[in-house]
Amino acid sequence: MLDLIIIGAGPIGIACGLRAQKEGLNFVIVEKGCLVNSLFNYPSTMTFFSTSEKLEIGGVPFVTINNKPNRAEALEYYRRVATSHNLPVKLFEAVQSITAEGGIYTVTSIKAVYQAKNVIIATGFYDVAVTLDIPGEDLSKVKHYYKDPHYFAMQKVVVVGSSNSAIDVALETHRKGAEVTLVIRGEEVSNRVKYWVRPDIVNRIKEGSIKAYFNSNLKAIREYEVDIETPEGVVTVSNDFVMAMTGYKPNFELLKKWGLNLSENKFIPQYNPETMETNLSGLYLAGVVCGGLDTHLWFIENSRVHAEMILDDIVSKR
Template sequence: MQIPENKYEVVIIGGGPIGIACALEAEKKGISYVILEKGCLVNSLYHYPTNMTFFSTSEKLELDNIPFISNNPKPGKREALEYYRRIATSNDINIHLFEKVNSVETLPDQSHIVKTTKAEYSAENVVVATGFYDIPNYLGIPGEDLPKVSHYYGDPHYYATQKTVVVGASNSAVDAALEIYRKGGDVTMVVRNAEIGERVKYWVRPDIVNRINEGSIKAYFDSNLKEIKQNEIIINTAEGEKNIENDFVLLLTGYRPNFGFLQDMGIELTNDGRKIPKYDEETMETNVPGIFLAGVICGGVETHKWFIENSRVHAKMIMNYLSTRKKSVINN
Protein backbone atom coordinates (compact mmCIF):
# COMPACT_ATOMS: atom_id res chain seq x y z
CA MET A 1 0.00 0.00 0.00
CA GLN A 2 1.25 3.45 -0.91
CA ILE A 3 1.50 5.70 2.15
CA PRO A 4 -0.04 9.17 1.63
CA GLU A 5 2.28 12.16 1.56
CA ASN A 6 0.08 13.99 4.09
CA LYS A 7 1.56 12.69 7.34
CA TYR A 8 0.62 13.79 10.85
CA GLU A 9 1.12 12.49 14.32
CA VAL A 10 -2.59 13.06 14.94
CA VAL A 11 -5.59 13.43 12.66
CA ILE A 12 -8.55 14.94 14.51
CA ILE A 13 -11.94 14.13 13.01
CA GLY A 14 -14.43 16.87 13.84
CA GLY A 15 -13.97 20.63 13.97
CA GLY A 16 -16.29 21.41 16.88
CA PRO A 17 -15.23 22.89 20.24
CA ILE A 18 -13.71 19.61 21.45
CA GLY A 19 -11.84 19.06 18.18
CA ILE A 20 -10.46 22.59 18.48
CA ALA A 21 -9.51 21.90 22.11
CA CYS A 22 -7.55 18.85 20.96
CA ALA A 23 -5.73 20.97 18.38
CA LEU A 24 -4.76 23.58 20.99
CA GLU A 25 -3.35 20.89 23.26
CA ALA A 26 -1.48 19.26 20.36
CA GLU A 27 0.17 22.58 19.54
CA LYS A 28 1.30 22.97 23.16
CA LYS A 29 2.88 19.52 23.10
CA GLY A 30 4.57 19.99 19.74
CA ILE A 31 2.45 17.27 18.15
CA SER A 32 1.75 17.66 14.44
CA TYR A 33 -1.96 17.50 13.66
CA VAL A 34 -4.74 18.39 11.27
CA ILE A 35 -8.48 18.73 11.91
CA LEU A 36 -10.79 17.31 9.25
CA GLU A 37 -14.32 18.73 9.35
CA LYS A 38 -17.06 17.75 6.92
CA GLY A 39 -18.85 21.09 7.20
CA CYS A 40 -18.09 24.59 8.35
CA LEU A 41 -16.19 25.48 11.50
CA VAL A 42 -18.09 24.16 14.57
CA ASN A 43 -20.56 22.74 12.09
CA SER A 44 -23.03 21.26 14.58
CA LEU A 45 -23.20 24.49 16.56
CA TYR A 46 -23.81 26.40 13.34
CA HIS A 47 -26.91 24.29 12.71
CA TYR A 48 -28.35 24.83 16.19
CA PRO A 49 -31.57 26.92 16.39
CA THR A 50 -31.06 30.61 15.67
CA ASN A 51 -32.05 31.79 19.15
CA MET A 52 -30.54 28.97 21.15
CA THR A 53 -29.17 29.75 24.61
CA PHE A 54 -26.64 27.39 26.17
CA PHE A 55 -27.40 25.64 29.44
CA SER A 56 -23.82 26.31 30.52
CA THR A 57 -22.42 29.66 31.54
CA SER A 58 -19.76 31.20 29.31
CA GLU A 59 -16.76 30.26 31.49
CA LYS A 60 -17.72 26.59 31.27
CA LEU A 61 -17.57 26.78 27.48
CA GLU A 62 -14.07 28.25 27.44
CA LEU A 63 -11.16 26.45 25.82
CA ASP A 64 -7.57 26.62 27.04
CA ASN A 65 -8.44 29.35 29.59
CA ILE A 66 -9.22 31.78 26.76
CA PRO A 67 -11.91 34.11 28.20
CA PHE A 68 -15.39 33.84 26.72
CA ILE A 69 -17.04 37.21 27.23
CA SER A 70 -20.80 37.24 26.60
CA ASN A 71 -23.58 39.77 27.11
CA ASN A 72 -25.48 37.40 29.40
CA PRO A 73 -24.38 34.73 31.90
CA LYS A 74 -25.58 32.04 29.50
CA PRO A 75 -24.38 32.86 25.97
CA GLY A 76 -26.32 32.34 22.78
CA LYS A 77 -25.44 30.64 19.52
CA ARG A 78 -24.06 33.75 17.77
CA GLU A 79 -21.73 34.56 20.67
CA ALA A 80 -20.45 30.99 20.72
CA LEU A 81 -19.82 31.00 16.97
CA GLU A 82 -17.84 34.21 17.34
CA TYR A 83 -15.84 32.82 20.27
CA TYR A 84 -14.80 29.54 18.66
CA ARG A 85 -14.16 31.20 15.30
CA ARG A 86 -11.79 33.72 16.90
CA ILE A 87 -9.95 30.93 18.70
CA ALA A 88 -9.48 29.02 15.45
CA THR A 89 -8.34 32.02 13.43
CA SER A 90 -6.21 33.70 16.12
CA ASN A 91 -4.33 30.48 16.84
CA ASP A 92 -4.01 29.59 13.16
CA ILE A 93 -5.54 26.17 13.79
CA ASN A 94 -4.69 23.68 11.04
CA ILE A 95 -8.19 22.74 9.96
CA HIS A 96 -9.55 21.52 6.64
CA LEU A 97 -13.22 22.44 6.31
CA PHE A 98 -15.83 20.84 4.06
CA GLU A 99 -13.76 17.67 3.89
CA LYS A 100 -15.65 14.59 5.03
CA VAL A 101 -13.80 11.55 6.36
CA ASN A 102 -15.02 8.44 4.58
CA SER A 103 -12.89 5.79 6.28
CA VAL A 104 -10.07 5.09 8.71
CA GLU A 105 -7.94 2.01 8.11
CA THR A 106 -5.52 0.63 10.68
CA LEU A 107 -2.34 -0.87 9.21
CA PRO A 108 -0.34 -3.80 10.65
CA ASP A 109 2.13 -1.37 12.24
CA GLN A 110 -0.85 0.29 14.00
CA SER A 111 -0.58 3.49 11.97
CA HIS A 112 -3.69 4.70 10.18
CA ILE A 113 -4.79 5.76 6.71
CA VAL A 114 -7.56 8.37 6.77
CA LYS A 115 -9.45 8.75 3.49
CA THR A 116 -11.63 11.79 2.86
CA THR A 117 -13.64 13.28 0.03
CA LYS A 118 -10.56 15.28 -0.99
CA ALA A 119 -7.38 13.48 0.05
CA GLU A 120 -5.69 10.71 2.01
CA TYR A 121 -3.68 11.12 5.21
CA SER A 122 -1.22 8.99 7.13
CA ALA A 123 -1.59 9.30 10.90
CA GLU A 124 0.11 7.73 13.87
CA ASN A 125 -3.02 8.45 15.87
CA VAL A 126 -6.63 9.45 15.23
CA VAL A 127 -8.95 11.39 17.54
CA VAL A 128 -12.67 11.05 16.82
CA ALA A 129 -14.52 14.14 18.08
CA THR A 130 -17.54 14.03 15.80
CA GLY A 131 -20.37 14.70 18.25
CA PHE A 132 -23.87 13.39 17.62
CA TYR A 133 -25.97 16.02 15.84
CA ASP A 134 -25.88 14.53 12.35
CA ILE A 135 -28.22 11.55 12.65
CA PRO A 136 -31.76 12.12 13.97
CA ASN A 137 -33.68 9.49 15.89
CA TYR A 138 -36.22 8.57 13.25
CA LEU A 139 -39.69 7.43 14.29
CA GLY A 140 -40.19 5.15 11.30
CA ILE A 141 -43.81 6.16 10.76
CA PRO A 142 -45.78 6.82 7.57
CA GLY A 143 -45.32 10.35 6.27
CA GLU A 144 -42.04 11.05 8.07
CA ASP A 145 -40.46 11.85 4.71
CA LEU A 146 -43.04 14.50 3.70
CA PRO A 147 -41.62 17.96 2.86
CA LYS A 148 -43.47 19.53 5.78
CA VAL A 149 -41.52 17.37 8.27
CA SER A 150 -38.15 18.32 9.74
CA HIS A 151 -35.89 16.81 12.40
CA TYR A 152 -34.15 20.16 12.85
CA TYR A 153 -35.45 23.53 14.01
CA GLY A 154 -34.03 26.85 12.90
CA ASP A 155 -35.99 30.09 13.15
CA PRO A 156 -39.52 30.54 14.60
CA HIS A 157 -40.56 33.10 11.98
CA TYR A 158 -40.92 30.31 9.42
CA TYR A 159 -43.84 28.84 11.38
CA ALA A 160 -45.76 32.07 12.10
CA THR A 161 -49.58 31.55 11.83
CA GLN A 162 -49.03 27.88 10.96
CA LYS A 163 -50.42 24.84 12.76
CA THR A 164 -47.18 23.28 13.94
CA VAL A 165 -46.75 20.03 15.85
CA VAL A 166 -43.61 19.64 17.96
CA VAL A 167 -42.81 16.04 18.88
CA GLY A 168 -40.63 15.61 21.96
CA ALA A 169 -40.09 17.31 25.32
CA SER A 170 -36.34 17.91 25.42
CA ASN A 171 -34.71 21.34 25.57
CA SER A 172 -34.81 21.72 21.79
CA ALA A 173 -38.49 20.77 21.58
CA VAL A 174 -39.50 23.09 24.43
CA ASP A 175 -37.50 26.00 23.01
CA ALA A 176 -39.09 25.50 19.60
CA ALA A 177 -42.62 25.30 21.01
CA LEU A 178 -42.23 28.48 23.05
CA GLU A 179 -40.54 30.48 20.30
CA ILE A 180 -43.04 29.49 17.61
CA TYR A 181 -45.95 30.26 19.93
CA ARG A 182 -44.52 33.73 20.62
CA LYS A 183 -44.16 34.38 16.88
CA GLY A 184 -47.83 33.67 16.29
CA GLY A 185 -47.72 29.95 15.55
CA ASP A 186 -50.46 27.53 16.58
CA VAL A 187 -48.40 24.98 18.54
CA THR A 188 -49.28 21.45 19.63
CA MET A 189 -46.79 19.24 21.49
CA VAL A 190 -46.83 15.45 21.40
CA VAL A 191 -44.98 13.98 24.39
CA ARG A 192 -44.54 10.27 25.02
CA ASN A 193 -44.07 10.78 28.77
CA ALA A 194 -46.52 12.03 31.38
CA GLU A 195 -44.90 15.47 31.74
CA ILE A 196 -42.21 17.81 30.46
CA GLY A 197 -38.80 16.28 31.20
CA GLU A 198 -36.81 17.27 34.28
CA ARG A 199 -33.70 17.85 32.14
CA VAL A 200 -35.30 20.86 30.48
CA LYS A 201 -33.46 24.08 31.39
CA TYR A 202 -34.63 25.11 34.84
CA TRP A 203 -35.49 28.67 33.79
CA VAL A 204 -37.51 27.44 30.80
CA ARG A 205 -39.48 24.54 32.28
CA PRO A 206 -41.90 26.71 34.33
CA ASP A 207 -42.61 28.77 31.21
CA ILE A 208 -43.63 25.80 29.07
CA VAL A 209 -45.64 24.23 31.90
CA ASN A 210 -47.56 27.48 32.43
CA ARG A 211 -48.22 27.96 28.71
CA ILE A 212 -49.60 24.41 28.52
CA ASN A 213 -51.71 24.85 31.66
CA GLU A 214 -53.29 28.05 30.36
CA GLY A 215 -53.96 26.50 26.95
CA SER A 216 -51.68 28.76 24.92
CA ILE A 217 -49.79 25.66 23.79
CA LYS A 218 -51.73 22.43 23.41
CA ALA A 219 -50.05 19.24 24.62
CA TYR A 220 -50.81 15.52 24.42
CA PHE A 221 -48.94 13.57 27.09
CA ASP A 222 -48.49 9.80 27.18
CA SER A 223 -48.98 10.01 23.42
CA ASN A 224 -47.20 9.04 20.21
CA LEU A 225 -47.34 10.26 16.67
CA LYS A 226 -48.81 7.46 14.52
CA GLU A 227 -48.94 8.94 11.02
CA ILE A 228 -48.26 12.20 9.20
CA LYS A 229 -50.48 13.21 6.29
CA GLN A 230 -50.43 16.19 3.98
CA ASN A 231 -52.94 18.25 5.96
CA GLU A 232 -53.24 16.42 9.27
CA ILE A 233 -51.56 14.08 11.73
CA ILE A 234 -52.80 11.04 13.63
CA ILE A 235 -51.86 10.68 17.31
CA ASN A 236 -52.19 7.69 19.60
CA THR A 237 -53.33 9.04 22.98
CA ALA A 238 -54.58 7.49 26.22
CA GLU A 239 -58.10 8.34 25.01
CA GLY A 240 -57.56 6.74 21.61
CA GLU A 241 -56.62 8.05 18.17
CA LYS A 242 -56.94 11.75 17.38
CA ASN A 243 -56.73 13.47 14.01
CA ILE A 244 -55.37 17.01 14.12
CA GLU A 245 -55.24 19.55 11.32
CA ASN A 246 -51.60 20.37 10.62
CA ASP A 247 -49.23 22.39 8.43
CA PHE A 248 -45.76 21.49 9.77
CA VAL A 249 -44.21 18.80 11.95
CA LEU A 250 -40.98 19.18 13.94
CA LEU A 251 -39.69 15.79 15.05
CA LEU A 252 -37.28 16.92 17.78
CA THR A 253 -36.76 13.47 19.22
CA GLY A 254 -33.01 13.64 19.63
CA TYR A 255 -29.93 12.61 17.69
CA ARG A 256 -27.27 9.93 17.85
CA PRO A 257 -23.61 9.44 16.93
CA ASN A 258 -22.63 7.67 13.73
CA PHE A 259 -22.16 4.23 15.27
CA GLY A 260 -21.51 2.61 11.90
CA PHE A 261 -18.50 4.88 11.40
CA LEU A 262 -17.08 3.80 14.76
CA GLN A 263 -17.69 0.12 14.10
CA ASP A 264 -16.10 0.35 10.65
CA MET A 265 -12.92 1.47 12.42
CA GLY A 266 -13.11 -1.59 14.66
CA ILE A 267 -14.30 0.22 17.79
CA GLU A 268 -16.40 -2.02 20.02
CA LEU A 269 -19.78 -0.86 21.37
CA THR A 270 -21.66 -2.20 24.37
CA ASN A 271 -24.53 -4.50 23.40
CA ASP A 272 -26.87 -3.36 26.19
CA GLY A 273 -28.70 -0.83 24.02
CA ARG A 274 -26.59 2.11 25.18
CA LYS A 275 -23.95 1.51 22.48
CA ILE A 276 -21.20 3.06 24.57
CA PRO A 277 -17.84 2.79 22.76
CA LYS A 278 -15.03 0.92 24.48
CA TYR A 279 -12.26 3.26 25.64
CA ASP A 280 -9.75 3.73 28.45
CA GLU A 281 -11.12 6.34 30.85
CA GLU A 282 -7.62 7.60 31.66
CA THR A 283 -6.24 7.97 28.14
CA MET A 284 -9.46 7.96 25.99
CA GLU A 285 -7.84 5.32 23.74
CA THR A 286 -10.31 2.82 22.28
CA ASN A 287 -9.83 -0.90 21.84
CA VAL A 288 -8.17 -0.01 18.51
CA PRO A 289 -4.61 1.10 19.34
CA GLY A 290 -3.99 4.71 18.33
CA ILE A 291 -7.65 5.65 17.93
CA PHE A 292 -9.04 7.94 20.63
CA LEU A 293 -12.45 9.41 21.44
CA ALA A 294 -13.22 12.91 22.71
CA GLY A 295 -16.47 14.64 23.57
CA VAL A 296 -20.09 13.57 23.48
CA ILE A 297 -19.44 10.58 21.25
CA CYS A 298 -18.12 8.77 24.34
CA GLY A 299 -21.65 8.43 25.70
CA GLY A 300 -23.21 6.30 22.98
CA VAL A 301 -26.96 6.95 22.84
CA GLU A 302 -26.74 8.68 26.22
CA THR A 303 -25.93 11.99 24.57
CA HIS A 304 -26.92 13.97 27.67
CA LYS A 305 -23.94 12.74 29.67
CA TRP A 306 -21.14 14.50 27.82
CA PHE A 307 -21.08 18.09 26.63
CA ILE A 308 -18.52 20.87 26.19
CA GLU A 309 -17.98 21.77 29.83
CA ASN A 310 -17.25 18.26 31.09
CA SER A 311 -15.46 16.85 28.04
CA ARG A 312 -12.96 19.64 27.41
CA VAL A 313 -10.63 17.65 29.64
CA HIS A 314 -10.50 14.84 27.07
CA ALA A 315 -8.19 16.97 24.92
CA LYS A 316 -5.60 17.28 27.68
CA MET A 317 -5.89 13.62 28.61
CA ILE A 318 -5.23 12.48 25.04
CA MET A 319 -2.41 14.87 24.22
CA ASN A 320 -0.66 14.40 27.58
CA TYR A 321 -0.71 10.66 26.97
CA LEU A 322 0.61 10.97 23.42
CA SER A 323 3.32 13.40 24.52
CA THR A 324 4.45 11.08 27.31
CA ARG A 325 4.45 8.10 24.97
CA LYS A 326 6.41 10.06 22.37
CA LYS A 327 9.08 11.04 24.91
CA SER A 328 9.33 7.43 26.07
CA VAL A 329 9.94 6.22 22.51
CA ILE A 330 12.60 8.90 21.92
CA ASN A 331 14.39 8.09 25.18
CA ASN A 332 14.46 4.39 24.34
Protein backbone atom coordinates (compact mmCIF):
# COMPACT_ATOMS: atom_id res chain seq x y z
CA MET A 1 0.00 0.00 0.00
CA LEU A 2 1.35 3.38 -1.08
CA ASP A 3 0.77 6.76 0.52
CA LEU A 4 0.49 8.52 -2.83
CA ILE A 5 0.22 7.91 -6.57
CA ILE A 6 1.16 10.80 -8.90
CA ILE A 7 -0.17 10.59 -12.45
CA GLY A 8 2.02 12.57 -14.84
CA ALA A 9 5.81 13.01 -14.84
CA GLY A 10 5.91 16.57 -16.10
CA PRO A 11 7.58 19.39 -14.15
CA ILE A 12 4.66 19.67 -11.70
CA GLY A 13 4.36 15.92 -11.21
CA ILE A 14 8.09 15.79 -10.48
CA ALA A 15 7.71 18.74 -8.07
CA CYS A 16 5.01 16.80 -6.22
CA GLY A 17 7.33 13.80 -6.08
CA LEU A 18 10.18 15.86 -4.63
CA ARG A 19 7.98 17.15 -1.82
CA ALA A 20 6.53 13.68 -1.18
CA GLN A 21 10.07 12.29 -0.94
CA LYS A 22 11.03 15.05 1.49
CA GLU A 23 8.07 14.06 3.70
CA GLY A 24 9.13 10.40 3.68
CA LEU A 25 6.02 9.23 1.83
CA ASN A 26 5.88 5.95 -0.06
CA PHE A 27 4.84 6.98 -3.57
CA VAL A 28 5.15 6.35 -7.29
CA ILE A 29 4.92 8.60 -10.37
CA VAL A 30 3.17 7.02 -13.36
CA GLU A 31 3.63 8.56 -16.82
CA LYS A 32 2.09 7.45 -20.13
CA GLY A 33 5.05 8.70 -22.20
CA CYS A 34 8.64 9.73 -21.64
CA LEU A 35 9.85 11.92 -18.79
CA VAL A 36 8.36 15.44 -19.13
CA ASN A 37 6.52 14.13 -22.19
CA SER A 38 4.84 17.43 -23.09
CA LEU A 39 8.14 19.31 -23.10
CA PHE A 40 9.69 16.58 -25.24
CA ASN A 41 6.95 17.20 -27.82
CA TYR A 42 7.62 20.94 -27.93
CA PRO A 43 9.31 22.26 -31.12
CA SER A 44 13.02 21.46 -31.19
CA THR A 45 13.86 25.19 -31.46
CA MET A 46 11.48 26.33 -28.72
CA THR A 47 12.61 28.99 -26.20
CA PHE A 48 10.66 29.50 -22.98
CA PHE A 49 8.94 32.78 -22.18
CA SER A 50 10.01 32.35 -18.54
CA THR A 51 13.48 32.79 -17.15
CA SER A 52 15.19 29.69 -15.71
CA GLU A 53 14.61 30.50 -12.02
CA LYS A 54 10.86 30.52 -12.63
CA LEU A 55 11.05 26.97 -14.01
CA GLU A 56 12.93 25.58 -11.01
CA ILE A 57 11.29 22.92 -8.86
CA GLY A 58 12.13 21.48 -5.46
CA GLY A 59 14.65 24.22 -4.76
CA VAL A 60 17.06 22.76 -7.36
CA PRO A 61 18.83 25.56 -9.30
CA PHE A 62 18.25 25.66 -13.06
CA VAL A 63 21.56 26.94 -14.39
CA THR A 64 21.73 28.26 -17.96
CA ILE A 65 23.94 30.75 -19.78
CA ASN A 66 20.93 32.11 -21.68
CA ASN A 67 18.45 34.67 -20.40
CA LYS A 68 15.62 32.31 -21.29
CA PRO A 69 16.24 28.55 -21.47
CA ASN A 70 15.38 26.43 -24.48
CA ARG A 71 13.73 23.04 -24.80
CA ALA A 72 16.96 21.04 -24.71
CA GLU A 73 18.10 22.76 -21.50
CA ALA A 74 14.73 22.15 -19.84
CA LEU A 75 14.74 18.46 -20.76
CA GLU A 76 18.23 18.09 -19.30
CA TYR A 77 17.30 20.00 -16.14
CA TYR A 78 14.17 17.98 -15.31
CA ARG A 79 15.90 14.70 -16.16
CA ARG A 80 18.79 15.49 -13.83
CA VAL A 81 16.37 16.50 -11.06
CA ALA A 82 14.44 13.21 -11.38
CA THR A 83 17.50 10.96 -11.61
CA SER A 84 19.62 12.69 -8.98
CA HIS A 85 16.78 12.30 -6.47
CA ASN A 86 16.07 8.70 -7.55
CA LEU A 87 12.38 9.42 -7.94
CA PRO A 88 10.27 6.28 -8.49
CA VAL A 89 9.07 7.13 -11.99
CA LYS A 90 7.25 4.55 -14.16
CA LEU A 91 7.49 5.68 -17.80
CA PHE A 92 5.47 4.58 -20.85
CA GLU A 93 2.81 3.27 -18.49
CA ALA A 94 -0.57 4.81 -19.36
CA VAL A 95 -3.20 4.78 -16.62
CA GLN A 96 -6.37 3.00 -17.66
CA SER A 97 -8.60 3.43 -14.62
CA ILE A 98 -8.91 4.97 -11.17
CA THR A 99 -11.41 3.49 -8.72
CA ALA A 100 -12.03 4.14 -5.02
CA GLU A 101 -13.32 1.88 -2.26
CA GLY A 102 -13.10 2.28 1.49
CA GLY A 103 -10.87 5.33 1.25
CA ILE A 104 -8.34 3.51 -0.92
CA TYR A 105 -7.67 4.34 -4.58
CA THR A 106 -6.79 1.63 -7.07
CA VAL A 107 -4.92 2.90 -10.10
CA THR A 108 -4.59 0.44 -12.96
CA SER A 109 -2.05 1.09 -15.69
CA ILE A 110 -1.17 -0.96 -18.77
CA LYS A 111 1.61 -2.62 -16.74
CA ALA A 112 0.60 -2.74 -13.08
CA VAL A 113 -1.99 -2.08 -10.38
CA TYR A 114 -1.22 0.40 -7.59
CA GLN A 115 -3.14 1.22 -4.42
CA ALA A 116 -2.82 4.35 -2.30
CA LYS A 117 -4.69 6.63 0.06
CA ASN A 118 -4.07 9.67 -2.15
CA VAL A 119 -3.79 10.43 -5.85
CA ILE A 120 -2.47 13.54 -7.64
CA ILE A 121 -3.45 14.11 -11.27
CA ALA A 122 -0.82 16.26 -12.99
CA THR A 123 -1.48 15.32 -16.61
CA GLY A 124 -1.15 18.73 -18.26
CA PHE A 125 -3.08 19.64 -21.41
CA TYR A 126 -0.85 18.93 -24.40
CA ASP A 127 -2.25 15.53 -25.39
CA VAL A 128 -5.49 16.51 -27.16
CA ALA A 129 -5.36 19.04 -30.01
CA VAL A 130 -8.25 21.46 -30.53
CA THR A 131 -9.60 20.56 -33.96
CA LEU A 132 -10.88 22.84 -36.71
CA ASP A 133 -13.81 20.54 -37.54
CA ILE A 134 -13.70 21.33 -41.26
CA PRO A 135 -13.61 19.14 -44.40
CA GLY A 136 -10.18 17.72 -45.11
CA GLU A 137 -8.77 18.05 -41.60
CA ASP A 138 -8.09 14.31 -41.58
CA LEU A 139 -5.62 14.57 -44.49
CA SER A 140 -2.02 13.63 -43.66
CA LYS A 141 -0.82 17.10 -44.73
CA VAL A 142 -2.59 18.62 -41.71
CA LYS A 143 -0.42 18.81 -38.57
CA HIS A 144 -1.39 19.88 -35.04
CA TYR A 145 2.11 19.36 -33.65
CA TYR A 146 5.31 20.96 -34.92
CA LYS A 147 8.87 19.77 -34.44
CA ASP A 148 11.37 21.26 -36.89
CA PRO A 149 11.15 23.91 -39.65
CA HIS A 150 13.44 22.10 -42.11
CA TYR A 151 10.67 19.63 -42.95
CA PHE A 152 8.70 22.45 -44.59
CA ALA A 153 11.52 23.96 -46.64
CA MET A 154 10.39 25.17 -50.09
CA GLN A 155 6.78 24.19 -49.38
CA LYS A 156 3.56 26.18 -49.32
CA VAL A 157 2.47 26.25 -45.71
CA VAL A 158 -0.77 27.58 -44.23
CA VAL A 159 -0.50 28.31 -40.51
CA VAL A 160 -3.75 28.67 -38.55
CA GLY A 161 -3.65 30.73 -35.34
CA SER A 162 -1.96 33.81 -33.88
CA SER A 163 -0.57 32.63 -30.55
CA ASN A 164 3.06 31.90 -29.74
CA SER A 165 3.09 28.45 -31.33
CA ALA A 166 1.53 29.65 -34.59
CA ILE A 167 3.82 32.67 -34.90
CA ASP A 168 6.92 30.60 -34.15
CA VAL A 169 5.91 28.14 -36.89
CA ALA A 170 5.25 30.95 -39.37
CA LEU A 171 8.57 32.70 -38.78
CA GLU A 172 10.74 29.60 -38.58
CA THR A 173 9.32 27.90 -41.69
CA HIS A 174 9.50 31.21 -43.58
CA ARG A 175 13.21 31.45 -42.77
CA LYS A 176 13.73 27.92 -44.10
CA GLY A 177 12.29 28.94 -47.45
CA ALA A 178 8.62 28.07 -47.04
CA GLU A 179 5.90 30.19 -48.62
CA VAL A 180 3.83 31.00 -45.54
CA THR A 181 0.21 32.09 -45.29
CA LEU A 182 -1.23 32.95 -41.86
CA VAL A 183 -4.94 32.56 -41.15
CA ILE A 184 -5.91 34.61 -38.08
CA ARG A 185 -9.40 34.67 -36.60
CA GLY A 186 -8.93 38.07 -34.94
CA GLU A 187 -8.07 41.46 -36.35
CA GLU A 188 -4.40 41.36 -35.31
CA VAL A 189 -1.60 39.14 -34.05
CA SER A 190 -2.31 38.10 -30.46
CA ASN A 191 -0.89 40.33 -27.73
CA ARG A 192 0.13 37.14 -25.89
CA VAL A 193 2.90 36.56 -28.43
CA LYS A 194 6.38 36.84 -26.86
CA TYR A 195 7.34 40.51 -26.75
CA TRP A 196 10.61 39.97 -28.62
CA VAL A 197 8.85 37.97 -31.38
CA ARG A 198 5.73 40.05 -32.06
CA PRO A 199 7.55 42.94 -33.85
CA ASP A 200 9.23 40.39 -36.10
CA ILE A 201 5.98 38.83 -37.36
CA VAL A 202 4.27 42.22 -37.67
CA ASN A 203 7.11 43.47 -39.87
CA ARG A 204 7.18 40.30 -42.00
CA ILE A 205 3.46 40.70 -42.64
CA LYS A 206 3.87 44.42 -43.37
CA GLU A 207 6.64 43.81 -45.92
CA GLY A 208 4.62 41.02 -47.55
CA SER A 209 7.10 38.17 -47.06
CA ILE A 210 4.43 36.40 -44.98
CA LYS A 211 0.84 36.70 -46.22
CA ALA A 212 -1.78 37.10 -43.49
CA TYR A 213 -5.58 36.96 -43.63
CA PHE A 214 -7.16 38.62 -40.58
CA ASN A 215 -10.75 38.16 -39.37
CA SER A 216 -10.60 34.94 -41.36
CA ASN A 217 -11.07 31.20 -40.94
CA LEU A 218 -9.90 28.13 -42.78
CA LYS A 219 -13.01 26.71 -44.43
CA ALA A 220 -11.88 23.57 -46.27
CA ILE A 221 -8.70 21.59 -46.96
CA ARG A 222 -7.93 19.60 -50.09
CA GLU A 223 -4.87 17.70 -51.25
CA TYR A 224 -3.18 20.64 -52.98
CA GLU A 225 -5.19 23.71 -51.93
CA VAL A 226 -7.28 25.25 -49.17
CA ASP A 227 -10.25 27.61 -48.94
CA ILE A 228 -9.99 30.60 -46.61
CA GLU A 229 -13.11 32.48 -45.56
CA THR A 230 -12.16 36.18 -45.45
CA PRO A 231 -14.19 39.40 -45.02
CA GLU A 232 -13.94 39.84 -48.82
CA GLY A 233 -15.16 36.30 -49.56
CA VAL A 234 -13.65 32.85 -49.98
CA VAL A 235 -10.04 32.75 -51.19
CA THR A 236 -8.51 29.56 -52.57
CA VAL A 237 -4.76 29.15 -51.97
CA SER A 238 -2.47 26.42 -53.33
CA ASN A 239 -0.99 24.48 -50.44
CA ASP A 240 1.30 21.62 -49.41
CA PHE A 241 0.89 21.61 -45.60
CA VAL A 242 -1.52 23.00 -43.02
CA MET A 243 -0.17 23.71 -39.54
CA ALA A 244 -3.27 23.97 -37.36
CA MET A 245 -1.80 25.59 -34.26
CA THR A 246 -5.20 25.97 -32.64
CA GLY A 247 -4.24 24.94 -29.14
CA TYR A 248 -4.63 21.91 -26.93
CA LYS A 249 -6.84 20.79 -24.05
CA PRO A 250 -6.84 18.28 -21.19
CA ASN A 251 -8.41 14.88 -21.75
CA PHE A 252 -11.81 15.79 -20.33
CA GLU A 253 -13.37 12.40 -21.11
CA LEU A 254 -10.69 10.73 -19.03
CA LEU A 255 -11.20 13.14 -16.13
CA LYS A 256 -14.96 12.52 -16.17
CA LYS A 257 -14.37 8.77 -16.39
CA TRP A 258 -12.23 9.02 -13.27
CA GLY A 259 -15.11 10.74 -11.43
CA LEU A 260 -14.14 14.42 -11.44
CA ASN A 261 -16.81 17.10 -11.63
CA LEU A 262 -16.29 19.55 -14.51
CA SER A 263 -18.02 22.89 -15.13
CA GLU A 264 -20.42 22.91 -18.08
CA ASN A 265 -18.94 25.85 -19.99
CA LYS A 266 -15.14 25.64 -19.82
CA PHE A 267 -14.83 22.13 -18.32
CA ILE A 268 -12.92 23.48 -15.32
CA PRO A 269 -12.51 20.70 -12.74
CA GLN A 270 -13.96 21.25 -9.30
CA TYR A 271 -11.28 21.62 -6.63
CA ASN A 272 -10.52 23.43 -3.39
CA PRO A 273 -8.22 26.36 -4.31
CA GLU A 274 -6.50 26.15 -0.92
CA THR A 275 -5.65 22.44 -1.02
CA MET A 276 -6.21 21.46 -4.70
CA GLU A 277 -8.40 18.56 -3.52
CA THR A 278 -11.20 17.67 -5.95
CA ASN A 279 -14.77 16.56 -5.31
CA LEU A 280 -13.24 13.16 -4.50
CA SER A 281 -11.61 13.03 -1.06
CA GLY A 282 -7.90 12.31 -1.33
CA LEU A 283 -7.71 13.00 -5.07
CA TYR A 284 -5.92 16.20 -6.06
CA LEU A 285 -5.16 18.22 -9.20
CA ALA A 286 -1.87 19.94 -9.97
CA GLY A 287 -0.65 22.10 -12.83
CA VAL A 288 -2.25 23.15 -16.10
CA VAL A 289 -5.00 20.52 -15.94
CA CYS A 290 -6.73 22.72 -13.33
CA GLY A 291 -7.67 25.33 -15.94
CA GLY A 292 -10.04 23.32 -18.12
CA LEU A 293 -10.31 25.05 -21.47
CA ASP A 294 -8.53 28.11 -20.05
CA THR A 295 -5.11 26.64 -20.77
CA HIS A 296 -3.47 30.08 -20.46
CA LEU A 297 -4.25 30.32 -16.74
CA TRP A 298 -1.57 27.98 -15.44
CA PHE A 299 2.11 27.58 -16.33
CA ILE A 300 5.08 25.90 -14.68
CA GLU A 301 6.04 29.11 -12.90
CA ASN A 302 2.67 29.75 -11.23
CA SER A 303 1.58 26.14 -10.60
CA ARG A 304 4.78 24.91 -8.91
CA VAL A 305 3.14 25.94 -5.66
CA HIS A 306 0.47 23.26 -6.14
CA ALA A 307 2.99 20.65 -4.97
CA GLU A 308 3.40 22.43 -1.65
CA MET A 309 -0.32 23.04 -1.21
CA ILE A 310 -1.24 19.41 -1.90
CA LEU A 311 1.47 17.83 0.20
CA ASP A 312 0.75 20.21 3.09
CA ASP A 313 -2.83 18.92 3.06
CA ILE A 314 -1.85 15.26 2.75
CA VAL A 315 0.69 15.51 5.56
CA SER A 316 -1.78 17.35 7.81
CA LYS A 317 -4.19 14.41 7.50
CA ARG A 318 -1.66 11.70 8.30
